[in-house]
Amino acid sequence: MNATETNTNEGVVVIQDLTKSFDTTEVLKGITLSLKKGENLVVLGKSGTGKSVLIKCIVRLLKSDSGSIKVLGNEVTELNNTDMNEVRRKIGFLFQGGALYDSMTVRENLEFPLKRMYKNLTKAEVDAKVKEALENVGLPDSIDKMPSELSGGMKKRISLARTIIVDPEIMLYDEPTTGLDPVSSHEISLLINEVQQKYKTSSIIITHDIECAKTVANRIIMLQEGKVYKEGVLSDFENTDDELVNSYFKSQNITNTKTI
Known part of the structure; x- marks a missing residue:
C-alpha cells in the first residue's frame, strides 16, 4: 500500500478498535478515537492506562495487535517500511525525556x-531554519550550548524546536511537562x-497533568483501564457527577510520574 494524502473530513488520525498487549497484560482494549485537523486533543489517564503506548502505536514504534490506525489517510498497520517512513516525516514526536543528543x-x-x-x-538555509526554530521557543542564545548546560525546561524547549524545525503536520506530545516545575510546565503548555x-x-x-490539559485542550479523552472512559470539552470534565472523573480531574495532588 502506498502512502496517500489525507482526507481531513474523517480526521488526520483515526483509530478504531485498537488493541495492544504485552505478554498476558492487556494495555489497550479496543481504543477508538479521532484527531481532527487543527485541534489539540488531550489524552488523560493514570499511569498504566496505555497513553504512551497509544501514540507509539500511531508511529509504529510499537506494533499493535489488532484494529485500525489511519494517519493522514494511510493505514499504518499495512504500510511497508518505506511508506511508513514517509508518513513519519509528517509527524513530530516529543518524547518524555526530550531525547537530545548529549554529544551535540x-x-x-x-x-x-x-x-x-x-x-x-x-x-544559509539550514542556519536560518535553526535560528527561526530557536526564536520560536524563546531560546536563540542557547544555540552553541551543550544539553548538559540546559535546565529541564530548556531541554524541553530545544526538543520542541528540533521537532517543529521540519514542519510536521501532526504533533505527538508524550508527557511534555513531566519532571518540570509549575512555572516551566506552564511555559511548555503555552x-x-x-x-x-x-x-x-x-x-x-x-x-496526566491537569493544568497542562486545561491550558492546551480543545478536546479531552480520558482513558481508564485501557479503554476510552469519557470524551468531551473541558467543561464536560469540570461539570460532572461522575465520581471517577472528579476524583482524577479535580485532584490537586497529581504527581509527575512516567507512564506506560
Missing part, C-alpha cells in the same frame, strides 16, 4: 533532522498552543 550542541541537534530530511538545503497556532498542527497531547 543545540545547533547540531537542530541541524540533524534537517540534514537527514532535506539534503538539498544550503548552509508553547504547545503557540505551535498549534503558528504551524497549524494537529496534536495529541498525552498527559
